[in-house]
Structure formats: structure tokens, C-alpha cells
Amino acid sequence: MLDLSARFGHHGTLLFLDLDQFKDINDSCGHKIGDNLLKQVAQTLLDISRATDIVARLGGDEFAILLPETTDIGAAQFANKVCQSINQITMQVKDVYYKISASIGLVSFPQSDLTVDELISNADLAMYQSKAKGKNTWHQFALDDKTRDQLESRVLWKNKIEAALAHNRFIFHYQPIMDIRTRTVSHYEVLIRMQDDDGTIHYPDSFIQIAEQTGLIHDIDHHVLQQSIEKQAQLDKQGADISLSINLSGHAADDHLLVPLIKRLLKESQANPEHLIFELTETAAVADIKHAKHMMTQLKMLGCRFSLDDFGTGFASFHYLRELPVDIVKIDGSFIRDLAHNPDDQLFVKALVDVARGMGKKTIAEFVENAEILALLHAFGVDYAQGYYIGRPEPHFLTGPPILT
Ligand code: C2E
Numbered sequence: 001m002l003d004l005s006a007r008f009g010h011h012g013t014l015l016f017l018d019l020d021q022f023k024d025i026n027d028s029c030g031h032k033i034g035d036n037l038l039k040q041v042a043q044t045l046l047d048i049s050r051a052t053d054i055v056a057r058l059g060g061d062e063f064a065i066l067l068p069e070t071t072d073i074g075a076a077q078f079a080n081k082v083c084q085s086i087n088q089i090t091m092q093v094k095d096v097y098y099k100i101s102a103s104i105g106l107v108s109f110p111q112s113d114l115t116v117d118e119l120i121s122n123a124d125l126a127m128y129q130s131k132a133k134g135k136n137t138w139h140q141f142a143l144d145d146k147t148r149d150q151l152e153s154r155v156l157w158k159n160k161i162e163a164a165l166a167h168n169r170f171i172f173h174y175q176p177i178m179d180i181r182t183r184t185v186s187h188y189e190v191l192i193r194m195q196d197d198d199g200t201i202h203y204p205d206s207f208i209q210i211a212e213q214t215g216l217i218h219d220i221d222h223h224v225l226q227q228s229i230e231k232q233a234q235l236d237k238q239g240a241d242i243s244l245s246i247n248l249s250g251h252a253a254d255d256h257l258l259v260p261l262i263k264r265l266l267k268e269s270q271a272n273p274e275h276l277i278f279e280l281t282e283t284a285a286v287a288d289i290k291h292a293k294h295m296m297t298q299l300k301m302l303g304c305r306f307s308l309d310d311f312g313t314g315f316a317s318f319h320y321l322r323e324l325p326v327d328i329v330k331i332d333g334s335f336i337r338d339l340a341h342n343p344d345d346q347l348f349v350k351a352l353v354d355v356a357r358g359m360g361k362k363t364i365a366e367f368v369e370n371a372e373i374l375a376l377l378h379a380f381g382v383d384y385a386q387g388y389y390i391g392r393p394e395p396h397f398l399t400g401p402p403i404l405t
């Protein structure tokens with residue numbers, strides 16, 4: 001078709017379509033219902049396309065539609081129609097309604113001398129761009145250099161993440177969390193890093209966001225849990241008095257496999273669940289408070305604790321504090337870094353300590369970078385401190401008490 005359109009000057013469009021939360025439905029409702037849904041999507045696509053269009057399933061929840069003869073405007077109208085029609089499909093399982101949506105990438109042809117493979121990969125890139133815009137939308141691929149660079153970098157990072165998962169190239173650093181009153185360390189936060197084939201170490205800022213956009217974040221969460229729980233089990237066996245604090249991604253609350261995985265890992269490794277703390281950011285917890293609460297409650301029943309990370313950056317933080325079954329509140333570093341010189345930050349920290357204590361919760365301050373800040377935190381009654389002043393994230397644990405100069 002590409003040859004024909006180039007030869008006779010026709011203009012066509014290729015649509016790449018990916019369902020937004022198919023994996024969730026499959027995981028929570030079973031494959032039979034998943035299969036049924038795919039059939040409904042296929043039928044919907046056939047119903048709204050013309051006899052001369054080609055509708056195909058590429059695999060999994062990916063479909064493609066080839067419109068041999070269309071303008072860009074016509075293709076955009078068609079993409080809108082696809083979004084709307086798919087969005088009308090609902091699945092009822094017991095008393096829960098699932099609404100379906102899709103992300104679509106569009107690429108028009110012929111384009112200079114792009115090959116079939118290049119067109120398909122551009123459509124795939126455009127699809128990722130539409131996922132990044134939000135669900136149930138489409139994006140027309142444009143050969144604009146900036147977006148092209150961004151997309152290529154996203155694809156590059158996606159490949160790097162996949163390779164790191166496949167070849168076990170994630171490594172973990174541990175940062176001490178100090179009890180301010182006793183000046184002892186019994187907790188460490190686990191922080192992930194990614195090692196490249198050439199040995200370069202990448203920090204989470206480079207890859208977590210892309211992992212979230214491409215859905216790879218669940219695999220990272222699972223890998224982090226597996227490695228950390230195994231490490232906790234080793235520490236427990238050695239009789240080391242160390243608790244690990246594990247970051248869960250913002251998407252953890254809607255991962256149906258997470259709690260069963262943690263249960264299995266705990267059972268297999270014999271790690272003490274009471275030593276594990278999970279960190280979830282306030283923003284993530286509030287964005288999906290129902291699921292977050294449910295996950296927290298289930299993990300707390302196993303004996304694990306919860307820490308509300310980056311506290312204070314969200315909207316109406318204090319309001320939600322009451323609602324969430326967390327044990328520890330981790331005050332966001334932006335309130336701490338400049339604490340010694342910022343009276344507003346001091347007010348906030350003091351108020352938070354009061355409220356948290358009233359609710360029976362502990363407090364941690366992160367980004368504690370000097371003695372002055374630590375002294376203030378002590379005076380305000382904050383329970384724990386974490387930051388470069390106490391210790392940087394390192395691949396090993398402290399061998400003695402932190403050296404505070
Ligand atoms: P976070 O959970 O708020 O972690 C604290 C970050 O602040 C870490 O950066 C840490 O190295 C850094 N930090 C610690 N002390 C200080 C200090 O005194 N001053 C300053 N300026 N920074 C300090 P890192 O390791 O690059 O992690 C960044 C973020 O990546 C984390 O923020 C967390 O949201 C995410 N992350 C890290 N590990 C994991 C993981 O295993 N899974 C998931 N899902 N996310 C992770």
C-alpha cells in the first residue's frame with residue numbers, strides 16, 4: 001500500500017491503538033473476561049471503519065487500522081470516533097463497572113522515503129506520546145525535531161530499563177535514617193540505581209518517570225520488592241537490628257499483583273514483616289485514596305508499617321493525614337533544606353509535629369544537610385532525621401553510629 005500511495009500520489013494514515021488498562025482488567029477479572037473485551041474492541045473497530053480500511057490485531061491489546069485514502073483531518077475525525085466508540089464499551093464484573101479507553105498514535109503516508117518499519121515505529125512513538133497526554137486520546141506523529149528527540153530518548157530509556165530488568169542491572173543504595181533522640185540508626189531507605197552496559201550509574205530521576213509512562217514501573221516495583229525483602233531476610237538472619245524502608249511507585253495502589261507478591265516473598269524468605277516499612281508519596285496516596293487505603297490496610301495486617309513520603313507537597317495535606325492508616329509522616333525535603341532560615345518552614349514543621357503526635361504517628365525529616373537543621377528538628381520534637389549530614393546513600397550500611405561533624 002505504501003508503494004501504491006507513493007506511485008499514485010495517494011495519502012493514507014496508519015493508526016496504532018493500545019488499550020489503556022487492559023492488564024488491570026485481565027489481572028483482576030480473569031483472562032476469559034479479558035478475551036471477551038478484546039472481541040468487543042475488535043468488533044467496535046470493524047463497525048466504525050469502512051470496508052476498504054484494514055483492521056488488524058497486532059497482539060495483546062494492540063490493534064492497527066490502515067486508512068488507505070484519507071486526509072489528515074479525516075484521519076483525526078476517525079481517531080476521535082475510535083476513542084469515543086471504545087469509551088462506550090463498559091464491562092460489568094460483579095458490581096464493578098470498568099470503562100474502556102485507548103491511546104492512539106497516527107502516522108500519515110507516504111512520507112519522504114520512510115520504510116514500512118520506520119512508519120510503524122513512528123506510529124508507536126506517537127502512541128506513547130498520546131499515553132503521556134492522558135488516557136483516551138490520540139496523537140498525530142509530526143516530524144518535529146524536538147518531539148522526535150524526546151520520543152527517541154523515551155524509547156532509548158524504555159529499552160535501557162527493559163535491558164536492566166532482564167540482566168539484573170539495578171543496584172540498591174541504603175541511606176541511614178537516624179533516631180534524633182538516641183542518635184542511633186536502625187532504619188535505612190532503599191534507593192534504586194540503574195547500571196548501564198558501560199558501567200555508568202543512572203539515578204531514578206532519569207528513568208522512573210519513563211517507567212511510569214510505559215507501564216514498566218510495575219516490573220520495577222516487583223524487582224525492588226523482591227531484592228529488598230530478600231535483603232531484609234538476610235539482615236534478620238544475621239541478627240542485625242536494621243529495618244528497610246522501601247519506596248513504592250505512585251502506581252503501586254492499583255497493582256493487583258503487589259500484595260500477593262509481598263505475601264509470597266515474606267513467606268519464602270522468612271523476613272520479619274515488622275521490619276519492613278513502605279513509603280508511598282502523599283500525592284500518590286491522595287490521587288487514589290480508596291485503593292491506597294486498601295493496600296495500606298492489607299500490608300499493615302501482615303505487620304508492615306507505612307510512611308507517607310514527600311508530605312506537605314500535596315493539596316490539603318493535613319486533611320488526608322487523618323484518613324490514611326500511616327505510621328510515619330515523612331516531611332518533604334523542601335521544608336527542611338532551608339529550615340534554619342525560613343520561619344514559614346519552621347511553623348509548618350512545628351504544626352505538623354503537633355498534629356502527627358496527636359494522631360499517634362511518628363515524623364521523619366528528609367534533606368537534613370547540617371547540624372543547625374538537626375538541632376532545630378530536635379527542638380521541634382521530630383522523631384527521625386535523614387539526609388547528607390547523617391549519611392549519603394551508599395551500597396552498604398553504616399558500621400558504627402553516624403559521625404556528625
Ligand atoms: P525520595 O523517596 O524522596 O528519596 C529521597 C531522595 O533525596 C533520594 O534521591 C536521596 O538520595 C536524596 N537525598 C537524601 N538526602 C538528601 C539531602 O540531604 N539533600 C538532598 N538534596 N537530597 C538528599 P534519589 O535516590 O535520586 O531518589 C529520587 C527519588 O526516586 C526518590 O525520592 C523516590 O521517589 C524515587 N525512588 C528511589 N528509589 C526508588 C525505588 O526503589 N522505587 C521507586 N518506585 N522509586 C524510587
Ligand code: CA
Nearest residue numbers: 189247279309
Ligand atoms: Ca522515599
Ligand code: CA
Nearest residue numbers: 309310332366
Ligand atoms: Ca521524600
